[in-house]
Amino acid sequence: MEMEQSMTETIKLYDRDAYATEFDAVVLSCEAMDDGAVYRIVLDQTLFFPEEGGQTPDRGELAGEPVLDVQIKQGIVYHKLAKPLVPGTAVHGKIDWTHRFYNMQQHSGEHIFSGLVHRAYGYDNVGFHLSNQIVTMDFNGVLSEAQAEELERKVNEIIVKNLPIQTGYPTAEELAVLEYRSKIELDGPVRIVTIPEVDACACCAPHVARTGEIGMFKIMNMQSYKGGVRISFLCGFRALADYRQRIQVISELSAGLSAGQEMLVMAVEKLKNANQELKYKLTGEKQRYLTEKIAAIPKEQEHVLLFEEDLEPLVVRNAVNQLTAEHTGICAVFTAAGENGYQFILASAAQDVREIMKEMKEKLGARGGGSAAMVQGSVQATQAQLLDLLRKAE
Ligand SMILES: [Zn+2]
Numbered sequence: 001m002e003m004e005q006s007m008t009e010t011i012k013l014y015d016r017d018a019y020a021t022e023f024d025a026v027v028l029s030c031e032a033m034d035d036g037a038v039y040r041i042v043l044d045q046t047l048f049f050p051e052e053g054g055q056t057p058d059r060g061e062l063a064g065e066p067v068l069d070v071q072i073k074q075g076i077v078y079h080k081l082a083k084p085l086v087p088g089t090a091v092h093g094k095i096d097w098t099h100r101f102y103n104m105q106q107h108s109g110e111h112i113f114s115g116l117v118h119r120a121y122g123y124d125n126v127g128f129h130l131s132n133q134i135v136t137m138d139f140n141g142v143l144s145e146a147q148a149e150e151l152e153r154k155v156n157e158i159i160v161k162n163l164p165i166q167t168g169y170p171t172a173e174e175l176a177v178l179e180y181r182s183k184i185e186l187d188g189p190v191r192i193v194t195i196p197e198v199d200a201c202a203c204c205a206p207h208v209a210r211t212g213e214i215g216m217f218k219i220m221n222m223q224s225y226k227g228g229v230r231i232s233f234l235c236g237f238r239a240l241a242d243y244r245q246r247i248q249v250i251s252e253l254s255a256g257l258s259a260g261q262e263m264l265v266m267a268v269e270k271l272k273n274a275n276q277e278l279k280y281k282l283t284g285e286k287q288r289y290l291t292e293k294i295a296a297i298p299k300e301q302e303h304v305l306l307f308e309e310d311l312e313p314l315v316v317r318n319a320v321n322q323l324t325a326e327h328t329g330i331c332a333v334f335t336a337a338g339e340n341g342y343q344f345i346l347a348s349a350a351q352d353v354r355e356i357m358k359e360m361k362e363k364l365g366a367r368g369g370g371s372a373a374m375v376q377g378s379v380q381a382t383q384a385q386l387l388d389l390l391r392k393a394e
Pocket of ligand 1: 203
């Protein structure tokens with residue numbers, strides 16, 4: 001049942017102290033959802049930061065039970081658990097500090113970058129998404145590679161300066177004259193996150209106390225997005241984890257290609273060229289094989305139906321042209337495509353082959369089309385089914 005107090009906003013302990021990891025609270029309500037598969041719990045106060053403003057929620061435990069999700073609605077924080085908690089009882093909660101701190105590193109890094117972009121170019125961060133793997137921010141203006149690189153460097157300089165990051169609630173009068181990002185008309189107090197000389201922004205998320213704790217800021221990717229740019233980046237320990245992974249990939253590639261890191265691009269290029277050359281040679285071999293095979297077919301044979309393994313479209317076309325020049329009936333080459341399927345070209349020097357195509361479509365669900373002299377397409381059928389249909393058409 002819902003208790004009276006659950007109508008009031010949850011006290012947000014994460015707002016007061018971003019570094020606290022454990023807390024005590026009283027269960028105000030516990031509601032069974034999805035036929036009792038999960039329970040939605042409201043506490044009088046919480047350290048769990050909910051999914052809000054594009055950021056994933058905190059992880060952790062409540063009364064020893066893992067918290068599956070945390071949402072906020074009209075100031076009330078809802079914790080999702082697999083087991084119920086008894087309203088009126090006291091519970092102990094614990095957040096996953098590693099996950100929280102990693103999120104704090106990303107979010108504080110984002111504020112510095114967005115603040116610098118705003119100051120230098122006047123663009124706004126119009127979209128922010130912080131997942132456990134990557135962080136993205138969308139700006140309503142275009143940045144060049146060089147500009148993004150310069151900003152990346154500046155963010156890291158501000159990290160090194162170890163500036164304080166302050167959070168607070170200015171009065172309505174102070175807010176009215178304060179220059180800050182995300183300035184929208186809000187009812188009630190507005191939480192402002194300030195990095196002196198760098199940025200002031202309305203934000204409800206936990207932040208690191210000093211910029212040095214961000215460790216590092218690294219842009220991973222930048223692409224055009226809705227007339228502006230979408231930049232993905234990583235900070236701190238998540239950047240370190242990504243760096244490790246990249247080194248692992250490069251080491252394996254280096255070993256596999258027997259090339260140092262600086263030679264890898266060239267080694268892959270070489271490999272691609274060699275592969276292209278082999279393909280070209282193989283196509284030539286297949287062409288020669290098929291030409292000889294067709295030449296060996298007695299000229300008096302009217303119809304010729306060939307079933308071949310995996311051939312390039314050009315080889316098939318050449319073969320059909322050779323066949324129709326030497327045989328008057330239906331000439332076709334079927335080349336295996338996937339399991340129990342063929343691609344084909346079917347032609348005739350004397351007969352309208354569109355009739356056969358029509359029948360193949362109707363009886364075997366073939367796809368494709370063409371002219372009276374030549375049709376091409378694909379069909380999911382066995383060789384026996386195709387031969388059966390074509391022999392009747394002959
Ligand atoms: Zn923020």
